[in-house]
Amino acid sequence: MKQALVDDTEDVSLDFGSEEELALRKARIRHPLATFFHLFFRVSAIVTYLFCDWFSNSFVACFVTILLLLSFDFWSVKNVTGRLLVGLRWWNQIDEDGKSHWVFEAKRVPTIAASTEAEARIFWLGLIICPVIWTLFLFSTLFSLKLKWLALVIAGISLQTANLYGYIHCKLGGQKTISRVTSRLFGTADVPQRQSRISEDGAEEHGKAVPR
Amino acid sequence: MFPGLADVSISQDIPVEGEITVPVGSHSPDEDYSTLDEPVRDTIMRDLKAVGKKFVHVMYPRKSSALLRDWDLWGPLVLCVSLALMLQGGSADSKDDGGPQFAEVFVIIWFGAVVITLNSKLLGGTISFFQSLCVLGYCVLPLTVAMLVCRLVLLAGAGTISFIIRLIVVVAMFGWSTLASTAFLADSQPPNRKALVVYPIFLFYFVISWMILTFTPQ
Numbered sequence: 001m002k003q004a005l006v007d008d009t010e011d012v013s014l015d016f017g018s019e020e021e022l023a024l025r026k027a028r029i030r031h032p033l034a035t036f037f038h039l040f041f042r043v044s045a046i047v048t049y050l051f052c053d054w055f056s057n058s059f060v061a062c063f064v065t066i067l068l069l070l071s072f073d074f075w076s077v078k079n080v081t082g083r084l085l086v087g088l089r090w091w092n093q094i095d096e097d098g099k100s101h102w103v104f105e106a107k108r109v110p111t112i113a114a115s116t117e118a119e120a121r122i123f124w125l126g127l128i129i130c131p132v133i134w135t136l137f138l139f140s141t142l143f144s145l146k147l148k149w150l151a152l153v154i155a156g157i158s159l160q161t162a163n164l165y166g167y168i169h170c171k172l173g174g175q176k177t178i179s180r181v182t183s184r185l186f187g188t189a190d191v192p193q194r195q196s197r198i199s200e201d202g203a204e205e206h207g208k209a210v211p212r
Numbered sequence: 213m214f215p216g217l218a219d220v221s222i223s224q225d226i227p228v229e230g231e232i233t234v235p236v237g238s239h240s241p242d243e244d245y246s247t248l249d250e251p252v253r254d255t256i257m258r259d260l261k262a263v264g265k266k267f268v269h270v271m272y273p274r275k276s277s278a279l280l281r282d283w284d285l286w287g288p289l290v291l292c293v294s295l296a297l298m299l300q301g302g303s304a305d306s307k308d309d310g311g312p313q314f315a316e317v318f319v320i321i322w323f324g325a326v327v328i329t330l331n332s333k334l335l336g337g338t339i340s341f342f343q344s345l346c347v348l349g350y351c352v353l354p355l356t357v358a359m360l361v362c363r364l365v366l367l368a369g370a371g372t373i374s375f376i377i378r379l380i381v382v383v384a385m386f387g388w389s390t391l392a393s394t395a396f397l398a399d400s401q402p403p404n405r406k407a408l409v410v411y412p413i414f415l416f417y418f419v420i421s422w423m424i425l426t427f428t429p430q
Contacts, residue, residue: 060300060314064293071289079255092342094281100340151315 028118031084035122038081041073042130045156049137049149063152074159077127082167083107085123090166104170127167131160263287266346270353270392283342288349291356292321295420298359299427317423324416325349332397332409339400348416351393355417358385359424366429378425386421390414 029035045066048055052062083089087107094100134156141149263286296317329344337344362378393413398406 060297063314064297067289067293071286075259075286079259080252092283094283094340094343097338099338100343148315151319 028116029122030116031119034081034084035119037076038085038123039126041069041076042126042160045069045073046130046133049152049156059148066152067155070156070159074163077163078166081123082163082170085119086167086171088167088170090170102166102169104166104173106170106173127160127164131157131164134160259284259286266350267353270350281343283340283346285342285346285349288321288325288346288352291349291352292318295321295352295356295359298356298363299423320419320423321349321352324419328412328416331412332401335401335405335408337397337400337409339397344397347393347396348413351389351396351417352420354385354388354392355382355420355424358382358421359427362424362427363429366427370428382421382425386417389417393417 048062048066048069052066056062078090088105089107090102090104092100093103134153138150138153138157141147141153262282262284266284266287296314299317300314325345325348328348329341332339332344333341358381361381365374365377365381368374390410390413394410397413398409401409
């Protein structure tokens with residue numbers, strides 16, 4: 001009798017396993033590193049922008065540093081912290097005839113390592129507050145006529161707003177996408193028939209041939 | 213005993229087994245479900261390899277639509293920053309701290325790339341916005357190499373010979389950049405419009421080459 005493979009994505013086992021798992025379940029923040037980095041790059045970019053005169057006289061060094069921090073922040077929020085902290089992900093896919101599609105996915109399977117409410121709150125607060133701050137910087141740059149920073153501020157706003165928009169789209173569209181995906185997974189055969197087959201043949205645990 | 217069930221039994225040579233796990237390894241959008249849980253190191257390595265592959269593709273341009281599909285803007289960012297850094301320290305901005313010059317190079321490259329992309333889309337091109345930005349950005353690589361060579365040559369001296377060497381290098385790299393980008397971009401246009409698309413790209417790389425050639429250190 002083959003056991004269903006236990007991996008992180010499908011762990012609905014009823015045995016309240018090891019102490020580690022219990023601790024993980026109780027912890028308010030299950031991905032401390034991801035949470036830290038989610039906030040670290042954004043906040044450092046803002047702090048560097050505000051206090052760049054203290055760090056260095058050179059405009060170029062500040063510009064490059066802030067730009068790199070913003071890019072790392074964009075990449076890590078888009079590719080890592082989104083899927084770890086709230087189980088959402090978005091990307092751009094280009095199919096064979098060159099048309100580009102923006103895909104927004106949301107994860108619904110609850111796992112031991114799924115995100116907690118505290119993490120989700122930190123994620124969304126960080127995601128929303130920072131573009132607002134960069135917009136304030138935009139106005140301050142325009143009105144104080146320090147126009148050499150304008151390019152940087154615009155880059156910051158676009159990168160952070162892109163992530164915000166992508167994740168909001170994921171969140172709002174999540175339900176639709178999941179129902180489409182599951183109907184495709186079970187689409188070809190009837191589920192009741194399979195269940196009855198499983199009950200007849202007691203040795204079979206699962207009877208779904210993976211469609212390829 | 214149950215004759216009706218004889219049909220229902222599973223014949224021996226059809227294997228009926230599999231796994232019901234939610235991320236089923238099937239076609240493309242579902243495939244990424246399995247990447248929702250991959251370790252971070254895998255994500256980083258995958259993206260780094262994609263960037264490296266594109267750099268190699270620019271050096272040896274071949275028509276490859278698979279390359280275009282997987283666009284990213286890391287390469288253009290790195291190239292833009294390195295080019296802008298190398299263009300610092302020229303005699304034009306000896307008074308201030310190089311601020312405006314640096315931002316100028318940035319704006320020229322990115323704004324120029326956006327304008328070319330808009331132009332090709334208005335002419336009815338089939339390529340997507342970010343793909344085109346990606347290609348134009350990556351094809352700045354030969355010119356960045358030319359800038360590096362120019363700076364090294366200028367360390368040796370700023371006479372006529374060094375100018376001739378720099379001229380040859382910059383012209384060669386300019387040709388390489390333009391050819392590499394048109395190899396990717398011109399295909400997406402109808403045949404009678406290819407020249408209309410190639411001309412702005414030519415101009416774009418010409419402006420960058422001009423900035424490189426006229427760079428003189430203090």
